[in-house]
Amino acid sequence: MTQIELRGVQKFFGAVQVIKDLNLKIDDNEFIVLLGQSGCGKTTTLRAIAGLETIDGGDVLIDGKPVQHLKAADRDIAMVFQSFSLYPHMSVYENIAFPLRAMRKSRAEIDGEVRSVAKVLQINDLLGKKPSALSGGDMQRVAIGRALVRRPKAMLMDEPIGALDAKLREEMRAEIKRLHIKQGSTTIYVTHDQIEAMSLADRIVIMHEGVLQQVGSPSEVYKHPANLFVAQFVGSPVMNVAKAAVTMNGSGARVTVDGAAEGFLFPAELVGQLDAANAGQDGLALGIRPEGVMVSREPADGYLPVEAHIIEPLGSYDIVDLKVGAQMLRARTRSGFVGKPGVQVFARLDPAQAHFFDTASGNSLGVRL
Numbered sequence: 001m002t003q004i005e006l007r008g009v010q011k012f013f014g015a016v017q018v019i020k021d022l023n024l025k026i027d028d029n030e031f032i033v034l035l036g037q038s039g040c041g042k043t044t045t046l047r048a049i050a051g052l053e054t055i056d057g058g059d060v061l062i063d064g065k066p067v068q069h070l071k072a073a074d075r076d077i078a079m080v081f082q083s084f085s086l087y088p089h090m091s092v093y094e095n096i097a098f099p100l101r102a103m104r105k106s107r108a109e110i111d112g113e114v115r116s117v118a119k120v121l122q123i124n125d126l127l128g129k130k131p132s133a134l135s136g137g138d139m140q141r142v143a144i145g146r147a148l149v150r151r152p153k154a155m156l157m158d159e160p161i162g163a164l165d166a167k168l169r170e171e172m173r174a175e176i177k178r179l180h181i182k183q184g185s186t187t188i189y190v191t192h193d194q195i196e197a198m199s200l201a202d203r204i205v206i207m208h209e210g211v212l213q214q215v216g217s218p219s220e221v222y223k224h225p226a227n228l229f230v231a232q233f234v235g236s237p238v239m240n241v242a243k244a245a246v247t248m249n250g251s252g253a254r255v256t257v258d259g260a261a262e263g264f265l266f267p268a269e270l271v272g273q274l275d276a277a278n279a280g281q282d283g284l285a286l287g288i289r290p291e292g293v294m295v296s297r298e299p300a301d302g303y304l305p306v307e308a309h310i311i312e313p314l315g316s317y318d319i320v321d322l323k324v325g326a327q328m329l330r331a332r333t334r335s336g337f338v339g340k341p342g343v344q345v346f347a348r349l350d351p352a353q354a355h356f357f358d359t360a361s362g363n364s365l366g367v368r369l
């Protein structure tokens, strides 16, 4: 059982505050991913939990006990870094055995545990080799083995597969997930790759400039982003965001993208919700993912004429840029659906997939159909 909690954690480097009042509770066995751009404070947060970095305010609690005054060695937490950091002169066996020798375990115990970890990671055949004879993926398997072997309270991983090529990264991602399901240990994993975050996490913690933006399951942060930063950080291609005005129009509401002559039809219920959210009816930002922009080749009810610009064929689907007023909205269509750039097609926005944000604060207005 290991729970980790950050309570009002603050960290400065000189005059620069790199962690701002961070509050987070991590449950036993949970796989948490810290996600954000380079420099947002992910690594510093991880190092503060491990005890490799001091904090300037707040508490780090492990199983309810404040540990910020404990040295790293006394926190019983293992860390895996991007650089494999294996001992080059030792065999794989000796690298994995190293933490156990430091714990003064018996020879038989060490042998049993090294072989059991090697089996889980499928590196039994490599035990006699030196790190220089291993591939990048195998080196990282060994580094993970060395971290796991002493059964730490928690595993912290800082971009552990960031240095591997794309194919191997995908393979290792699946392996780390399998390993977590099998071993089940509280894990905190840092990455700037949102696909890695989505595929691994029980919950994703999105950070920006030292400030926590949202914590939620991959599907929550994808479907209900708390603000414009999260909306545009999670999902590929990114969510379309356009300045828009919402007006009542006879039977329904119209959402008019900045510069467009006509608005998209939306249910009236939405306008009521926007009022309730205390938002002005113009100057809002509309957010819609490419899969929420529906395209028709023929005129149809609720569809507005738009011009297709760039078409990106991505194999199983295309991403098509559609000019709507002063904005470009990207739509996801069937492969080859829009013949060529410059043609006129018709577009509709799926109201159930639309998001509205306050332009000034960037916060979601939380209206939903």
Ligand SMILES: Nc1ncnc2c1ncn2[C@@H]1O[C@H](COP(=O)(O)OP(=O)(O)OP(=O)(O)O)[C@@H](O)[C@H]1O
Binding pocket: 013, 018, 036, 037, 038, 039, 040, 041, 042, 043, 044, 045, 192
């Ligand atoms: N030892 C240090 N001294 C001074 N500034 C530091 C130190 N370590 C980190 N920083 C700064 O603190 C900020 C947060 O860094 P941190 O490494 O935590 O970010 P990150 O999100 O992990 O980014 P990356 O993915 O690039 O590692 C950055 O602006 C970084 O330059």
